[in-house]
Amino acid sequence: MGNGIQYRIPSAFLSFPFLLFVFLAIPSQHCTASDTLTQSQQISVGQTLISSGQIFELGFFIPGNSSKQYVGIWYENIPIHVQKFVWVANRENPLTVTATDSAPSSLTIGKDGNLRLLDGMNNTVWSTNVSVHSNNSIAVLSDRGDLTLKDTVSGLILWESFNYPCDALVPGMMLGMNTKTGEKRVLSSWLTAEDPSPGKFVCGITPETPPQGFMWNGSRPYYRGGPWDGWRFIGIPDMGQGYTNGFNLLPDHQQGSVYLTMDTNNTSHLKIMILTPTGTLKIVHWDEQVKNWYVSWQAPINPCDIYGVCGPYGVCNKDGTPICECVKGFVPNSTEDWRKGNWAGGCVRKTELLCQKNTSSLASSGKAQNDGFWKLSDMKLPDHFKYLYYEDSSGCQQWCSSNCACVAYAFVTGIGCMVWDRGLMDIQQFSFSGNDLFLRLSYSELGKDKKNEKFVISFTTISGVVLLGGFMYGLHKWRANERLKRENWRKDFDMDDTMDTSRDTLQENVQSSELPIIGFDKILVATDNFSTTNKLGEGGFGPVYKGKLEDGQEVAVKRLSRHSGQGAEEFKNEIILISKLQHRNLVRLLGCCIEGEEKLLVYEYMTNKSLDTFLFDATKRVQLDWVKRFHIIEGIARGLLYLHRDSCLRVIHRDLKASNILLDDDMNPKISDFGLARTFQVTQELANTHRVVGTFGYMSPEYAMGGLFSEKSDVFSFGVLLLEMVSGMRNTSIHYHETYLNLLGYAWELCNESRASDLVDEVMVDSCSLFEVMRCTHIGLLCVQDYAADRPTMSTVVLMLSHEIDLPHPKQPTFTIQGLSNADLRSQCNKIFSMNKESLSIVEGR
Ligand SMILES: *[C@@H]1O[C@H](CO)[C@@H](O)[C@H](O)[C@H]1NC(C)=O
Ligand SMILES: *[C@@H]1O[C@H](CO)[C@@H](O)[C@H](O)[C@H]1NC(C)=O
Ligand SMILES: *[C@@H]1O[C@H](CO)[C@@H](O)[C@H](O)[C@H]1NC(C)=O
Ligand SMILES: *[C@@H]1O[C@H](CO)[C@@H](O)[C@H](O)[C@H]1NC(C)=O
Ligand SMILES: *[C@@H]1O[C@H](CO)[C@@H](O)[C@H](O)[C@H]1NC(C)=O
Numbered sequence: 083m084g085n086g087i088q089y090r091i092p093s094a095f096l097s098f099p100f101l102l103f104v105f106l107a108i109p110s111q112h113c114t115a116s117d118t119l120t121q122s123q124q125i126s127v128g129q130t131l132i133s134s135g136q137i138f139e140l141g142f143f144i145p146g147n148s149s150k151q152y153v154g155i156w157y158e159n160i161p162i163h164v165q166k167f168v169w170v171a172n173r174e175n176p177l178t179v180t181a182t183d184s185a186p187s188s189l190t191i192g193k194d195g196n197l198r199l200l201d202g203m204n205n206t207v208w209s210t211n212v213s214v215h216s217n218n219s220i221a222v223l224s225d226r227g228d229l230t231l232k233d234t235v236s237g238l239i240l241w242e243s244f245n246y247p248c249d250a251l252v253p254g255m256m257l258g259m260n261t262k263t264g265e266k267r268v269l270s271s272w273l274t275a276e277d278p279s280p281g282k283f284v285c286g287i288t289p290e291t292p293p294q295g296f297m298w299n300g301s302r303p304y305y306r307g308g309p310w311d312g313w314r315f316i317g318i319p320d321m322g323q324g325y326t327n328g329f330n331l332l333p334d335h336q337q338g339s340v341y342l343t344m345d346t347n348n349t350s351h352l353k354i355m356i357l358t359p360t361g362t363l364k365i366v367h368w369d370e371q372v373k374n375w376y377v378s379w380q381a382p383i384n385p386c387d388i389y390g391v392c393g394p395y396g397v398c399n400k401d402g403t404p405i406c407e408c409v410k411g412f413v414p415n416s417t418e419d420w421r422k423g424n425w426a427g428g429c430v431r432k433t434e435l436l437c438q439k440n441t442s443s444l445a446s447s448g449k450a451q452n453d454g455f456w457k458l459s460d461m462k463l464p465d466h467f468k469y470l471y472y473e474d475s476s477g478c479q480q481w482c483s484s485n486c487a488c489v490a491y492a493f494v495t496g497i498g499c500m501v502w503d504r505g506l507m508d509i510q511q512f513s514f515s516g517n518d519l520f521l522r523l524s525y526s527e528l529g530k531d532k533k534n535e536k537f538v539i540s541f542t543t544i545s546g547v548v549l550l551g552g553f554m555y556g557l558h559k560w561r562a563n564e565r566l567k568r569e570n571w572r573k574d575f576d577m578d579d580t581m582d583t584s585r586d587t588l589q590e591n592v593q594s595s596e597l598p599i600i601g602f603d604k605i606l607v608a609t610d611n612f613s614t615t616n617k618l619g620e621g622g623f624g625p626v627y628k629g630k631l632e633d634g635q636e637v638a639v640k641r642l643s644r645h646s647g648q649g650a651e652e653f654k655n656e657i658i659l660i661s662k663l664q665h666r667n668l669v670r671l672l673g674c675c676i677e678g679e680e681k682l683l684v685y686e687y688m689t690n691k692s693l694d695t696f697l698f699d700a701t702k703r704v705q706l707d708w709v710k711r712f713h714i715i716e717g718i719a720r721g722l723l724y725l726h727r728d729s730c731l732r733v734i735h736r737d738l739k740a741s742n743i744l745l746d747d748d749m750n751p752k753i754s755d756f757g758l759a760r761t762f763q764v765t766q767e768l769a770n771t772h773r774v775v776g777t778f779g780y781m782s783p784e785y786a787m788g789g790l791f792s793e794k795s796d797v798f799s800f801g802v803l804l805l806e807m808v809s810g811m812r813n814t815s816i817h818y819h820e821t822y823l824n825l826l827g828y829a830w831e832l833c834n835e836s837r838a839s840d841l842v843d844e845v846m847v848d849s850c851s852l853f854e855v856m857r858c859t860h861i862g863l864l865c866v867q868d869y870a871a872d873r874p875t876m877s878t879v880v881l882m883l884s885h886e887i888d889l890p891h892p893k894q895p896t897f898t899i900q901g902l903s904n905a906d907l908r909s910q911c912n913k914i915f916s917m918n919k920e921s922l923s924i925v926e927g928r
């Protein structure tokens with residue numbers, strides 16, 4: 083047996099923020115250089131198992147000055163003074179190190195097939211305690227840091243250390259729960275830097291819908307990451323917009339489980355999330371150059387991160403003095419306490435809500451104004467929400483208005499409708515990346531704060547709410563759009579090196595574009611003075627009207643919003659691009675008009691409006707049988723190919739989506755709305771923009787994340803569109819109540835369950851060729867792959883659609899269902915996609 087050499091580290095090391103438990107006794111020699119422990123072997127003090135890639139090591143260790151000995155897993159190649167134990171077996175039952183150490187402890191596989199830790203007296207100190215049916219089991223330490231107990235006869239994994247997290251989450255591990263089995267996986271801190279036994283702090287996710295990231299101090303909430311929106315926890319503004327943060331939440335409805343994973347794109351890059359004994363959650367990375375860890379993220383980091391520091395209805399702003407403030411319409415419950423900086427009592431409503439008043443006394447008091455909503459922007463949304471299934475924010479708002487108990491609501495992209503019916507707890511004012519919270523206030527509290535132009539909805543009577551809903555929603559949308567547009571335009575102006583947008587240059591451009599100029603007076607006549615009855619909708623930079631020119635030709639007129647200086651650039655962009663592009667799958671520009679402040683574009687009129695008005699309409703989507711859909715898909719593909727390759731310019735559309743595909747009389751698709759399009763050099767593979775524009779749900783990861791766009795960003799959007807055409811579902815409309823995934827993840831999940839045909843829109847199941855639909859699903863999944871390089875080009879897509887080439891197997895879209903990547907899944911998907919026409923016709927039975 084080898085004797086452990088006890089290392090002491092200078093106390094200076096103690097100040098390293100995240101290395102709180104790095105003093106240890108690690109054996110100096112490895113007597114066992116194997117990753118496997120078999121039934122005939124044992125590990126004693128001084129011997130270790132080393133994973134095959136020499137990343138992790140398992141053995142006995144003594145933390146710091148402690149006299150206790152443990153069995154755990156650490157990194158093989160990391161110096162002792164910065165070592166990190168990612169897992170400890172007997173954290174609650176340490177071995178006592180005696181001076182004589184006469185009877186050595188050992189880790190062995192017992193007669194019952196379980197891995198057990200024996201002390202000097204042959205007592206079991208710790209064991210895996212599972213039932214092993216065969217007489218032959220082995221323990222293996224993997225390069226992921228997972229110790230598994232395997233039945234060599236059946237090949238099954240009977241037990242694994244990943245299922246029993248300690249204070250560290252390494253890539254590949256999962257945190258979460260299974261509501262059916264009651265299993266819970268959480269991180270629990272060490273008690274102290276030298277004592278691995280469970281400390282006060284616990285970190286995990288909650289079983290709510292949607293789940294929240296949470297940390298508790300004992301049984302009390304301590305830090306809240308907020309609900310998961312499909313990409314990130316929305317209460318963590320610096321978490322990054324999905325994809326790159328490496329985190330993912332995997333729900334499995336059949337199993338009743340939900341798990342959080344942390345992935346790494348590079349297995350040799352060491353990364354862990356750890357919960358320190360003092361209650362700080364950190365993500366640390368190993369820096370091989372400086373031979374130390376660096377912290378990339380930690381929480382809680384400021385006083386506002388502590389759960390509920392300002393009490394109910396108190397908002398915490400880390401830059402405020404004091405940090406706590408009551409939300410509008412509320413005052414401190416105890417002014418005394420509040421002044422003393424004891425905010426936990428929170429705030430109370432100043433003016434009672436109308437809906438709470440006694441209606442009979444109300445009747446006598448005569449006229450009473452109605453309650454309304456006050457918008458708080460950039461908030462960390464409060465705890466104790468209820469999730470409701472509503473497609474849009476107007477439904478959410480209506481529900482809240484008609485339930486007096488509802489004190490606030492929010493509609494969050496990726497989640498949907500959230501409402502609150504009790505004291506709003508743990509609200510924080512973020513400086514960026516927060517959400518809008520709509521707070522219910524009595525009429526007298528609304529609109530007083532004139533200097534802050536904020537959004538207010540007031541409703542007249544509870545029963546009238548539903549009628550008014552449409553209008554309010556319109557107003558809300560209009561305001562929100564206006565704000566968004568203003569911001570986008572401002573950003574565009576500030577950040578993009580804009581070309582000169584003065585009218586003179588515009589006029590020159592227009593003249594050089596050889597585009598017919600149409601007089602404003604003619605347009606006024608054609609659109610009946612822009613009458614609202616002629617309004618078709620809102621385009622990229624202004625309203626669109628239907629019109630009829632003198633010669634009887636029907637046109638669509640796009641009117642640039644007058645107040646927007648910056649829209650002019652998009653206007654010009656569109657003129658220049660579109661006038662040079664001629665393709666039957668691109669909408670045709672007939673002329674334009676620039677007079678005074680007015681800038682207008684005149685297009686051919688599309689009788690069937692846009693694709694989304696059919697595809698996502700309960701009644702009209704029946705008209706889109708598969709033949710029509712496939713025709714539309716092919717048309718869009720050709721239009722895009724023309725933009726990318728065949729036109730004299732090389733154009734990236736950047737905002738391809740169902741509402742930008744217009745349909746003519748014969749349902750021929752025409753790509754429209756080039757306001758955001760960009761040309762770029764053929765030599766330039768990737769362009770970068772500071773300003774990410776486009777539409778959530780259609781944006782490729784690299785574009786949404788880093789503003790990088792290439793033609794492959796359009797290919798991604800095309801893939802989304804393809805899956806929408808097959809399923810008749812919006813990519814973003816799959817809400818928590820059905821599945822936590824978006825359409826891309828859903829498509830993949832169905833494929834996983836060999837049910838890819840379930841994706842097919844029910845209204846066209848009878849009219850479609852299953853073979854062609856499956857092929858399109860396959861192409862769609864190829865187009866939405868994570869890495870731009872993996873996606874096909876549009877020319878390949880066109881060939882694929884025409885059956886001219888074989889389809890490769892798509893890679894799993896990891897940002898939606900990372901972590902499920904096992905061989906089974908892949909082979910199943912391969913099976914589906916390798917079905918040929920013959921076998922399918924048998925399946926179809928026609
Ligand atoms: C370990 O013990 C030594 C001597 O007793 C002491 O100086 C040192 O601070 C201790 N280290 C820790 C981490 O407690
Ligand atoms: C522990 O068990 C082993 C093997 O069964 C045996 O050789 C050894 O003497 C035992 N030690 C004690 C202290 O009982
Ligand atoms: C082993 O598991 C059984 C039931 O699964 C349980 O009753 C028992 O207490 C466990 N033993 C240990 C040492 O954990
Ligand atoms: C396990 O049992 C089988 C028969 O039941 C026997 O042939 C084999 O040798 C046993 N293996 C071990 C490791 O005991
Ligand atoms: C954790 O809770 C305990 C009481 O339960 C309290 O004394 C301690 O200060 C808390 N720790 C932190 C860091 O808030």
Ligand SMILES: *[C@@H]1O[C@H](CO)[C@@H](O)[C@H](O)[C@H]1NC(C)=O
Nearest residue numbers: 326327328346347348351353
């Ligand atoms: C891997 O992820 C890290 C951040 O998590 C990023 O800095 C790095 O560029 C990524 N590498 C690759 C090859 O994607």
Ligand SMILES: *[C@@H]1O[C@H](CO)[C@@H](O)[C@H](O)[C@H]1NC(C)=O
Nearest residue numbers: 347348349350351352368370
């Ligand atoms: C992976 O990470 C290691 C260590 O951080 C680094 O040396 C290597 O270049 C990375 N590989 C890639 C493909 O990013």
Ligand SMILES: *[C@@H]1O[C@H](CO)[C@@H](O)[C@H](O)[C@H]1NC(C)=O
Nearest residue numbers: 394415416427428429430505
């Ligand atoms: C306000 O304070 C009083 C007395 O301190 C307390 O009884 C009451 O519950 C508090 N109200 C709220 C809403 O917290």
Ligand SMILES: *[C@@H]1O[C@H](CO)[C@@H](O)[C@H](O)[C@H]1NC(C)=O
Nearest residue numbers: 439440441442443444445446
């Ligand atoms: C409402 O007010 C009327 C008259 O003011 C009173 O008789 C009745 O008890 C009140 N009801 C409640 C629930 O307070």
